[in-house]
Amino acid sequence: MKRFIPYLLLLLSGASLTLAFAPFGIWPLVIPAFALGIRQVIKLPHRPFLAGWVFGLGWFGSGISWVHVSIADFGGLPLIASIGLMVLLCSYLALFPAVAFKLTARYFPHRLWPLALPFFWVFAEWLRSWLLSGFPWLSLGYSQIDSSLVGWAPIIGETGITALLVIGASLFAVSRTKRHFTGAVLVSLALYISGFIANQHTWVAPKQQYNVAMAQGNIAQSLRWVPEQDAPTMNRYLSLTEPLWDNDLIIWPEAAVPKLEPLALDYLTQVNARAFTENTALITGIVNYNWETDEAWNNLIVLGKRTPDSKTPDYQYFHNNRFAKHHLLPIGEFVPFEDWLRPLAPLFDLPMSSFARGDFQQANLVANGIHLAPAICFEIAFPRQVAANIYKTTDMIITVSNDAWFGHSHGPAQHLDIARMRAVEFGRPVVRATNNGITAFIDHKGNITARLPQFEAASLTAPVLATSGFTPYYLIQDIGVWVLVLVFFGIAIWLRKRAKAY
Numbered sequence: 001m002k003r004f005i006p007y008l009l010l011l012l013s014g015a016s017l018t019l020a021f022a023p024f025g026i027w028p029l030v031i032p033a034f035a036l037g038i039r040q041v042i043k044l045p046h047r048p049f050l051a052g053w054v055f056g057l058g059w060f061g062s063g064i065s066w067v068h069v070s071i072a073d074f075g076g077l078p079l080i081a082s083i084g085l086m087v088l089l090c091s092y093l094a095l096f097p098a099v100a101f102k103l104t105a106r107y108f109p110h111r112l113w114p115l116a117l118p119f120f121w122v123f124a125e126w127l128r129s130w131l132l133s134g135f136p137w138l139s140l141g142y143s144q145i146d147s148s149l150v151g152w153a154p155i156i157g158e159t160g161i162t163a164l165l166v167i168g169a170s171l172f173a174v175s176r177t178k179r180h181f182t183g184a185v186l187v188s189l190a191l192y193i194s195g196f197i198a199n200q201h202t203w204v205a206p207k208q209q210y211n212v213a214m215a216q217g218n219i220a221q222s223l224r225w226v227p228e229q230d231a232p233t234m235n236r237y238l239s240l241t242e243p244l245w246d247n248d249l250i251i252w253p254e255a256a257v258p259k260l261e262p263l264a265l266d267y268l269t270q271v272n273a274r275a276f277t278e279n280t281a282l283i284t285g286i287v288n289y290n291w292e293t294d295e296a297w298n299n300l301i302v303l304g305k306r307t308p309d310s311k312t313p314d315y316q317y318f319h320n321n322r323f324a325k326h327h328l329l330p331i332g333e334f335v336p337f338e339d340w341l342r343p344l345a346p347l348f349d350l351p352m353s354s355f356a357r358g359d360f361q362q363a364n365l366v367a368n369g370i371h372l373a374p375a376i377c378f379e380i381a382f383p384r385q386v387a388a389n390i391y392k393t394t395d396m397i398i399t400v401s402n403d404a405w406f407g408h409s410h411g412p413a414q415h416l417d418i419a420r421m422r423a424v425e426f427g428r429p430v431v432r433a434t435n436n437g438i439t440a441f442i443d444h445k446g447n448i449t450a451r452l453p454q455f456e457a458a459s460l461t462a463p464v465l466a467t468s469g470f471t472p473y474y475l476i477q478d479i480g481v482w483v484l485v486l487v488f489f490g491i492a493i494w495l496r497k498r499a500k501a502y
Contacts, residue, residue: 042173215433427444
């Protein structure tokens with residue numbers, strides 16, 4: 001029984017990391033919990049891969065348990081099958097920390113882990129961000145959105161913050177004396193203090209303030225694609241928007257209009273004309289479908305005025321003032337090996353699960369003269385894609401979502417904090433419109449300035465200060481974190497060679 005205690009501690013230390021993320025936000029927990037996990041890996045010198053995998057299983061099994069809500073409630077699978085799929089997903093994600101620990105243990109003695117592990121960890125997280133379309137959720141840096149460490153985000157990004165956490169936790173994990181422990185405390189304090197100092201600097205300049213409004217329809221996921229609910233849903237959004245027409249911009253969430261765009265032209269023409277008459281613009285999510293090519297796109301489109309001095313309404317079918325989602329969600333928006341998987345279960349044949357991809361880089365949406373860099377739902381978790389769509393003229397980032405798939409779980413709160421991190425990294429305010437929450441306004445420092453409660457049909461208006469200029473992270477992106485971990489890695493190699501020479 002005693003031999004299983006390290007594995008139990010690995011599982012618990014990984015699971016406890018969930019408390020550091022939204023909605024709990026106990027960010028100081030990351031370094032001690034992670035240090036405990038590293039310490040247990042060290043205690044299992046002949047099984048670093050297995051130890052890392054068990055740690056990862058606890059980390060993801062607890063942290064992304066919200067995925068099970070969508071599988072169980074909307075997947076049409078028996079409970080045992082839905083649990084099996086969750087175990088499979090978490091087992092896959094646990095491979096990445098397992099690889100990082102295995103490579104570190106293979107090439108470096110424990111005393112050099114604070115120098116070597118950050119490189120292998122960042123490498124594993126880089127793999128996780130794109131392999132099999134990528135799932136970079138729950139990266140450790142997101143837990144620090146409300147700590148002073150966030151001051152490093154405009155310089156080295158969220159991944160850089162992750163590397164700093166790995167350094168701090170590793171120092172505690174390899175501490176064997178009071179002197180070493182004191183050193184670990186001092187380094188960790190230095191990281192947070194330097195982050196606080198960096199956060200006092202403003203990398204971008206204020207540009208212009210706009211009044212922006214968002215509507216949250218709170219349409220139950222079970223009713224989203226029921227034809228009889230099309231008219232009630234569209235009428236609800238019109239009703240919520242009625243007091244909002246005096247704003248510079250109005251935003252509806254992902255697929256707020258539940259009919260295919262070619263079938264909703266009368267409705268869109270009506271909203272387009274009203275927005276133009278009210279001297280404003282409205283952005284809405286909608287699914288477009290090309291009858292000739294059988295292609296569908298998850299789109300954002302602009303209605304009303306493109307610029308304040310527009311002489312005619314902006315919208316016409318297939319106009320270019322639109323954005324097509326590029327980074328599609330596996331199973332939900334595209335099905336790999338669909339000829340084999342679709343017949344197996346309803347989970348693989350969900351409505352709207354055969355989208356075509358938009359381009360990786362697209363023009364900004366222009367609405368009443370405001371330039372917006374779009375990211376639909378899952379895309380906000382990919383900083384490289386967000387960066388590719390931010391230009392010199394970009395005023396703010398817009399992200400829309402439908403988190404009704406995940407019910408009362410902690411998934412939507414984690415999603416919101418990911419959007420907050422993008423705001424800090426790129427120095428742009430983020431407006432986030434969702435179907436049932438969490439709809440929120442985020443300033444360029446990542447602070448939530450206004451938000452709506454979840455699971456309520458409501459609207460929200462707030463001033464948004466657009467910004468200009470670029471953060472260091474936008475200019476160099478992940479080069480900064482790679483330089484950081486490579487320098488540490490080089491020192492680790494030098495010290496290892498030096499030790500062997502003696």
